[in-house]
Amino acid sequence: MTDTLKKLYETNDLGREELVYLLENLTTEDKPVLIRYAHETRLKYYGPKVFMRGLVEFSNYCKQDCLYCGLRASNKEVIRYRLTKEEIISSCQEGYALGYRTFVLQSGEDYTYTEQILIDIIRGVKQLFPDAALTLSIGERDFEVYKNLYEAGADRFLLRHETASKELYKTLHPTMSYENRMKCLKMLKEIGYQVGAGFMVGLPGQTAVHLAEDLIFLKEFHPHMIGIGPFIPHSETPLKDEKGGTVEDTVVLVALARLLVPDALIPATTAMGSLHPRGRELALEAGANVVMPNLTPVQYRDKYELYENKICLNDEPAHCQGCIERRINSVGLQVDMGRGDHLNNPVRK
Ligand code: 5AD
Numbered sequence: 001m002t003d004t005l006k007k008l009y010e011t012n013d014l015g016r017e018e019l020v021y022l023l024e025n026l027t028t029e030d031k032p033v034l035i036r037y038a039h040e041t042r043l044k045y046y047g048p049k050v051f052m053r054g055l056v057e058f059s060n061y062c063k064q065d066c067l068y069c070g071l072r073a074s075n076k077e078v079i080r081y082r083l084t085k086e087e088i089i090s091s092c093q094e095g096y097a098l099g100y101r102t103f104v105l106q107s108g109e110d111y112t113y114t115e116q117i118l119i120d121i122i123r124g125v126k127q128l129f130p131d132a133a134l135t136l137s138i139g140e141r142d143f144e145v146y147k148n149l150y151e152a153g154a155d156r157f158l159l160r161h162e163t164a165s166k167e168l169y170k171t172l173h174p175t176m177s178y179e180n181r182m183k184c185l186k187m188l189k190e191i192g193y194q195v196g197a198g199f200m201v202g203l204p205g206q207t208a209v210h211l212a213e214d215l216i217f218l219k220e221f222h223p224h225m226i227g228i229g230p231f232i233p234h235s236e237t238p239l240k241d242e243k244g245g246t247v248e249d250t251v252v253l254v255a256l257a258r259l260l261v262p263d264a265l266i267p268a269t270t271a272m273g274s275l276h277p278r279g280r281e282l283a284l285e286a287g288a289n290v291v292m293p294n295l296t297p298v299q300y301r302d303k304y305e306l307y308e309n310k311i312c313l314n315d316e317p318a319h320c321q322g323c324i325e326r327r328i329n330s331v332g333l334q335v336d337m338g339r340g341d342h343l344n345n346p347v348r349k
């Protein structure tokens with residue numbers, strides 16, 4: 001194993017068989033070595049900096065029905081909400097005053113926000129905060145819509161691939177298609193967005209082979225951002241009795257993603273922090289270099305429940321700001337409040 005890890009560190013590459021072998025045979029002695037290599041790699045590319053993004057969860061309506069997600073259309077227990085343009089802007093305003101220079105606007109797949117409404121929101125945010133980057137995380141749309149949102153000023157787009165296994169994708173997403181997911185990711189990149197892909201760890205039926213496929217997909221697609229989090233079962237979904245992912249396994253996948261895609265921006269996800277009190281710190285130590293504190297108005301927070309026991313439900317942005325800064329410093333890293341663009345930030349077309 002020592003040789004395999006060394007090869008991964010030195011070449012940022014491993015074959016499919018080697019990845020499966022690694023995932024199946026990594027011992028407790030190997031893990032700190034892997035984590036140290038991932039940490040070194042992050043230092044080499046981005047230094048000790050951790051980039052902050054302010055997250056605004058602006059609608060929890062969703063037309064899709066993903067088996068794992070608490071916001072799935074079939075979950076009738078959710079109290080649904082939508083933020084107005086003014087509420088979205090004032091959430092960004094609060095973040096801007098705290099120093100944030102990236103805003104992530106995230107929602108379920110909610111077509112009530114038409115192309116025109118989204119353009120209006122993007123222009124509104126960009127006009128007020130021209131020095132901030134704007135990231136969308138709103139699911140699947142047509143090429144023309146993606147293009148027009150980019151032209152309106154959106155800089156980045158998060159669309160996790162969720163799983164690179166076509167079969168597994170199918171069982172988990174009854175209302176969606178694997179082919180369209182992949183097509184959307186390619187379109188976003190072609191348009192010029194900095195693109196985020198990613199997946200969950202510990203999905204029911206997911207094996208080391210599936211996870212190796214996820215890593216190979218990331219290596220080939222080379223996204224600018226990679227979101228990896230543990231799957232956490234939600235009691236109002238069909239997967240309520242499943243086991244879910246662990247922090248320990250997710251840390252390994254974060255480290256592997258860092259080594260295979262060394263220049264990626266990788267968040268220490270909220271799901272990590274929700275499963276373990278030091279979950280985000282563990283991800284940061286394993287090569288993650290982004291955190292995404294929540295700027296959503298507190299009265300809506302508990303309604304954006306992808307999974308249960310989400311952290312920061314009652315914490316005002318200013319509180320999270322201090323909390324997260326202490327956590328970042330506690331593992332020897334530094335907060336960076338800049339836009340935090342990817343190293344090869346594509347020039348806007
Ligand atoms: N547990 C963990 N992550 C989840 N997501 C959705 N539902 C869950 C869950 N139950 C993730 C998906 C989605 C992202 C916004 O949240 O990967 O892309």
Ligand code: FES
Nearest residue numbers: 312315320323324
């Ligand atoms: Fe929100 Fe710690 S990051 S309370």
